[in-house]
Amino acid sequence: MSGILSHAVYILVCLGIALSIPGGVLGAHGALVITLGAVGAWRYLWAATNFVRAQIYSRWAYPRWRGEAEQAYAQQESRAHAYFLVTSYKVEQAISMRVYRSVFAAAARSEGGATVVASVVDIADERLIRSIFGKFADVSGVKLIIDRIPGTGKRDALATALDTIAGELPSTRDIVLFVDGDTIVPVDIVARSAPFFTDRRIGALTTDEMSETTGSPLFRDWFSLRFNQRQMMMCSMALGRRVLTLTGRMSVIRADLATDKSFIDQVGSDFIDHWRLGRVNFLTGDDKSTWYWLLRHGFQMAYLPDVQSISMETQPRAGFIDSATTLMIRWFGNMLRTNGRAMALSPRQIGLFTWWSILDQRVSMWTTLAGPIAVVLTALFVDPAILPAYFAWVMATRYVSCWLLASFRGPFPITYPFLLYFGQILGSVIKSYVVFRIDRQKWTRQATSIGTSVGISGQARAMSSIYMHALALGWLITAVLLLSRSALNPLI
Known part of the structure; x- marks a missing residue:
């Protein structure tokens, strides 16, 4: 039909x-x-309200903001060095090849040079990454570091990689790009994101997303709808210089903040103390941990609706309802574990609209x-x-x-x-x-x-x-x- x-x-x-x-x-x-x-x-x-705010942001506020940021960045004498932090675990080889090709291509385009830190578990992933890197013609300004760690979880991988980046002594103008092993980054991501950090109030940003989804047609439509809803809500929230999550698939954070010891500690080992359940250690939701750290420390966050990453999504279960349920349990669990402590922050500190959205x-x-x-x-x-x-x-x-x-x-x-x-x-x-x-x-x-x-x-x-x-x-x-x-x- x-x-x-x-x-x-x-x-x-x-x-x-x-x-x-x-x-x-x-x-x-x-x-x-x-x-x-x-x-x-x-x-x-x-x-x-969110629809109107999103339209204002995407059509008027954001284009003006981007213009001002790019003008300020053009006046700087030096360019940001980009650290790409990529985590890979049990990702199909065909997907890993596309992801790392996009990362190396984007790194090669970084005017201030780039360092790619790949966190892997399997030796096969390390060989694949080195092979892809070796086939690139122009990566003279790109340094590749591979962190091989035990398969103890993404949080350990991120903390270890951030420690590695901290050892590279990044400057205050540099940026760290958090990239999941199933996400293709835009080739111009550094040039498109670095200018926003000329405003020292900005601690991080995240971008628009599209998905290449395998599975039933219904599952693909459902995922596409969710990204449509995400675009509207992110634009609405960004009008107040905040977002409600720093998406784990790809986000950009100021290097001096991402390598702060307390930031690394929170990413590596986050928890809350619940009145009934006791100490709840976080297994998933590293993107909520990074978001909360920045929110609590008073930093603003940007959203780039005109910069788009592509995530490779697979249907986790045989049935559509079972797959949707499995994913929503993880997503909403991450949200609710951090939601309470974020709501405890003062509306004056995080903005009234942000606080009300969390409520x-x-x-x-x-x-x-x-x-x-x-x-x-x-x-x-x-x-x-x-x-x-x-x-x-x-x-x-x-x-x-x-x-x-x-x-x-x-x-x-x-x-x-x-x-x-x-x-x-x-x-x-x-x-x-x-x-x-x-x-x-x-x-x-x-x-x-x-x-x-x-x-x-x-x-x-x-x-x-x-x-x-x-x-x-x-x-x-x-x-x-x-x-x-x-x-x-x-x-x-």
Whole structure:
């Protein structure tokens, strides 16, 4: 089915469902409609705010900022030396070849010279990297250092590589590019990113991303949609000179900050002390550790919407839902482990909008679930006719949302509205699960995991997590019942 035809069918189905709603249904459930409308208005206002901020940043604020930064950089007598820190572990050889070719090409284009520090575990990776480096014609200004370490995790790899870079004695004008072993960097990344660091308030930046995704068509569309959403949110946050994460696939950090001992220590061994779960050591989420260190020390962060890296994504499980669940558990776990301590920082220190956005990460998981819970309770115990009204509303609002996202990327497949709603609901369910189990962590590619329930103390923590989760859901359902009490009289 062609794109135009599929969109036409979608709109007709949405209208058909809306027209099939029996007369007076919405009026008969006024309290429910008001409740859903109030929660919806909050969410849509927040989305609209981010959309407007993103447009302002990408169309006006950022081009002006880039122009000023490049002018200041052109006036400097010397150029930044670029340190590429690349971590590789169990990456397919074909992907590693593309990644390191892009890194060496970008390093060769660095006017101030470059050093590539490759952190590997397998001797085969070391041989491959040296072979690729040896075939480059013009790398006279590029130094290659290979750190071979035991397979003890990405955090150890990053800390060891940063220690190596610190030993090279970088200057205050130099930069460190953190690159995952499955990410292709732009050839002009140094020239495009270094000028922003002429402003000494800027501690780091991250860039736009696209993905080359293998797996089912649905999984590829889902990943593409997530990067579209990322572009909008990053632009919105960057208007306030902050972002909500320094993406681990590729980010750039001032070298003097990245080689600070406390920075390296936090990347290598990060943790929080939880009132119920005790000491929670971080296995994953190194990009959140770097972000939090910079946020806590008062540094600003930039986002470059016109510079794009390419990440190689593979479907981790056979099924789409299983794969999406696996990835979201890791992503949201990383977010929630750092979210609480970031929210404890003063809004004056990190900016009111940044602080409010961090708070919204906690609140949105519950507000997103409130609507579906109210509709399901009404349909089961009062009037099933409410379902088509809700379906029509979901189809219409998600379709409009996808068109707003299209202003950043262009036309979209008709799977996007369904995937958008799927991601919102399943994402909120997973967040509500993970927030009470932030001690449980597992790498997608590695077998390494921590937080499993072992021994009496582990079983006690697991039981307390179940209890707290059930209690929170109980309070949420109670709140929905009270807010929609006239529509749900049979239940209360």
